[in-house]
Every structure is written in C-alpha cells, then in structure tokens.
Amino acid sequence: MSAPSLPDFDDPKLAARVEALPPAALDALPFGAIRVDAYGVVQLYSAAERRLSGSGDRPRLGLHFFSAVASCMDTPAFRGRIDKALAAGRLDLEFGWTGDFADAERGLRVRAQSAAGGGYWLFLQRED
Incomplete structure (x- = not known):
C-alpha cells in the first residue's frame, strides 16, 4: 500500500485533505x-510547524493558541479576521503575515479553514 499523497498548500479543500491523512503524515x-x-485550544501542532518556525519543543497542546502560544497573532489583523469569519459561519481565509519565531521579518502565507467537528486549522507557509 502506498503512502497517501500530501496536499498542496493551495488545495481549495486543504483542511479536509489534511484531516484524511494519517497523523504521522502531517x-x-x-x-x-x-x-x-472551538475554544481556541491547540489540539495539534505539527512537527513540520515546529521545525519550519524555529519554535522548538515548547509545550503547545492543550494551551490557548492566542494567549499562550502565539500572543503576537492576537491582533485585529490576525485573530480578528478569524473571529469575524467564524461569527459569519464558515472560516476559509488566506492572508499574508509577517513574523515567525526564528525570524520576525519573515513573510508567511496563512490559510485558516474550518475543521470537521468544530474549531479550525491554521496552515502556515514560509516565503523564501
């Protein structure tokens, strides 16, 4: 049996594709x-995100994302966009963001999509 193909960051159904993967594939x-x-608590934080962000092995699971993990993103331009889309009923956003653990000037592409069963996914792609 072959390994499942990994979804592309630009896949319109990225959250659904990721949810269909085995956990190790993330x-x-x-x-x-x-x-x-749905309460803003981190349920999954991929090893890829730890590695790519340079954030290391700090605790993440079970912590509130915006207050305990990424307080720099607790702004109207980041969290506000997500909260507004969630209040409207369906989250499917893409926007640019500047800043990363390892490099405060690094550009990011951010995708936020609703997750099955509530809550949401954040996907972060670093610009070269």
Missing part, C-alpha cells in the same frame, strides 16, 4: 499545520 507536510478547537 509532520511530513512542507508547511505548518495547527488544529485549534
């Missing part, structure tokens, strides 16, 4: 993946 993605529940 760590092989060429971009970061973070699953946050």
